[in-house]
Amino acid sequence: MTEHKRRPVSIDHGSLTCExxxxxxxxxxxxxxxxxxxxxxxxxxxxxLVSPFGKTDTASVLSEAVDYIKFLQDQVKxxxxxxxxxxxxxxxxxxxxxxxxxxxxxNSENAGLVDSRTLESDTQALRSxxxxxxxxxxxxxxxxxxxxxxxxxxxxxxxHFLGILCTIPLDNSRSRVSVIxxxxxxxxxxxxxxxxxxxxxxxxNLSKNRFRGPIPETISNLRKLTRLIISExxxxxxxxxxxxxxxxxxxxxMSQNKLSGSIPRTLSGLRSLTHLSLSNNEFxxxxxxxxxxxxxxxLELSGNQLSGIIPKLPINLRTLSLSRNFLSGHTSxxxxxxxxxxxxxxxNRFSGVIQxxxxxxxxxxxxxxxxxxxxxxxxxxxxxxxQLEVLDVHGNHLQxxxxxxxxxxxxxxxxxxxxxxxxxxxxxxxGEKVGESWKSLFLDYNYLVxxxxxQFSTEASRTQGxxxxxxLSCPVNLPMCRGGQRPASECxxxxxx
Numbered sequence: 005m006t007e008h009k010r011r012p013v014s015i016d017h018g019s020l021t022c023e024x025x026x027x028x029x030x031x032x033x034x035x036x037x038x039x040x041x042x043x044x045x046x047x048x049x050x051x052x053l054v055s056p057f058g059k060t061d062t063a064s065v066l067s068e069a070v071d072y073i074k075f076l077q078d079q080v081k082x083x084x085x086x087x088x089x090x091x092x093x094x095x096x097x098x099x100x101x102x103x104x105x106x107x108x109x110x111n112s113e114n115a116g117l118v119d120s121r122t123l124e125s126d127t128q129a130l131r132s133x134x135x136x137x138x139x140x141x142x143x144x145x146x147x148x149x150x151x152x153x154x155x156x157x158x159x160x161x162x163x164h165f166l167g168i169l170c171t172i173p174l175d176n177s178r179s180r181v182s183v184i185x186x187x188x189x190x191x192x193x194x195x196x197x198x199x200x201x202x203x204x205x206x207x208x209n210l211s212k213n214r215f216r217g218p219i220p221e222t223i224s225n226l227r228k229l230t231r232l233i234i235s236e237x238x239x240x241x242x243x244x245x246x247x248x249x250x251x252x253x254x255x256x257x258m259s260q261n262k263l264s265g266s267i268p269r270t271l272s273g274l275r276s277l278t279h280l281s282l283s284n285n286e287f288x289x290x291x292x293x294x295x296x297x298x299x300x301x302x303l304e305l306s307g308n309q310l311s312g313i314i315p316k317l318p319i320n321l322r323t324l325s326l327s328r329n330f331l332s333g334h335t336s337x338x339x340x341x342x343x344x345x346x347x348x349x350x351x352n353r354f355s356g357v358i359q360x361x362x363x364x365x366x367x368x369x370x371x372x373x374x375x376x377x378x379x380x381x382x383x384x385x386x387x388x389x390x391q392l393e394v395l396d397v398h399g400n401h402l403q404x405x406x407x408x409x410x411x412x413x414x415x416x417x418x419x420x421x422x423x424x425x426x427x428x429x430x431x432x433x434x435g436e437k438v439g440e441s442w443k444s445l446f447l448d449y450n451y452l453v454x455x456x457x458x459q460f461s462t463e464a465s466r467t468q469g470x471x472x473x474x475x476l477s478c479p480v481n482l483p484m485c486r487g488g489q490r491p492a493s494e495c496x497x498x499x500x501x
Contacts, residue, residue, distance in 0.1 A: 122158040123178035132198035141192040180204035188212025200225035272296035374399035382407035426450040435459035445469040
């Protein structure tokens with residue numbers, strides 16, 4: 005059986021030339037076992053390649069390596085593309101593709117675009133991006149389906165090359181891709197390292213897709229990047245440290261991935277950053293001092309494995325979300341954030357007194373539920389500026405009587421004081437608020453005693469909430485009393501019993 009002769013196909017990526025060899029079908033169609041054996045032979049060269057995946061056991065490394073190598077093989081097999089960093093990481097033959105660095109430029113597929121205005125390396129990077137996506141996930145009429153490389157990307161119009169914008173120079177220089185904003189329809193694949201060749205990019209938006217694997221280190225080449233949005237994907241590993249040195253970044257959203265590692269101190273050098281969301285990942289360690297982020301308005305770190313105390317924070321924050329971590333200590337430092345409008349510290353290990361954060365003049369929604377606070381002190385708000393509409397402190401260890409001054413918070417609409425250890429009667433002022441400005445009131449799972457204020461009987465039908473599982477004299481026909489009260493054995497010795 006004769007083997008096909010080698011037929012080199014050349015393509016330039018600055019100074020990179022690849023020579024692809026078409027091998028016999030029986031060699032290309034390797035079984036999974038044979039493919040894993042080949043990966044095993046090259047495991048030393050591939051260590052740097054697979055380390056961003058965070059895998060340690062051999063089976064996981066091999067499985068992820070096979071997927072990633074198949075992705076790279078698809079790139080080079082048909083178009084003869086390879087990234088320079090890959091050539092350094094795993095030099096030599098990779099599944100029948102021989103790579104060498106040499107000068108030159110040939111692009112047979114784009115030979116018809118003699119008058120192309122788009123810089124060739126940008127066109128090739130876009131081509132590589134599309135090739136890195138599983139064709140089965142590119143649905144008809146989607147943005148990527150419109151990428152027809154018989155047409156100049158930056159000269160196209162109408163229904164071609166949807167999701168990109170270009171800068172068109174006034175002189176005769178080449179057009180450059182400045183924005184990639186893909187539709188979020190579930191594209192599956194890896195993010196090609198060739199993304200780093202699009203050095204004029206200011207915006208990347210890949211959200212709501214199924215990209216997996218590491219964020220390529222070549223993203224550090226994008227010195228003009230201002231917006232990086234890769235949320236709701238399956239990216240893994242530690243983000244390249246160079247990302248936190250891209251000084252023009254204004255907006256970062258990496259939420260809802262599987263990213264890990266610590267949040268680096270170098271992040272504080274992003275002086276232009278206004279929005280940072282790393283929520284719902286696997287970041288761990290302490291939150292670094294972020295006071296250097298003078299313009300930061302939104303900080304979202306919820307749903308990670310962060311620990312320690314709250315550090316010094318940028319004074320101009322408007323939204324702060326740290327829920328579902330392992331943070332502890334007191335929250336007094338947050339009382340200095342006078343512009344804060346939304347605060348979520350729920351499901352952590354904070355303790356002590358809830359006081360200063362209640363006096364923040366602009367806070368609208370405050371959620372500090374499921375922590376270890378023991379005291380709720382509410383000052384009298386009459387004549388004091390406050391915008392507070394939602395207060396949720398359920399699931400703490402709060403003791404004592406219900407705070408009477410809560411009725412002086414003028415804009416308050418939703419209150420949840422349930423699942424604590426409050427005792428004593430329900431203040432009469434609460435009855436005056438029920439059915440008027442208070443639209444939701446939860447006092448369930450405490451040890452409240454006595455009779456329910458009469459307004460609850462006539463007005464509570466307009467107020468959502470619950471008084472269940474207390475020690476109250478609560479009429480069974482009252483909607484808020486549904487669920488019953490605690491047995492007498494749990495209420496013995498309480499006031500009013």
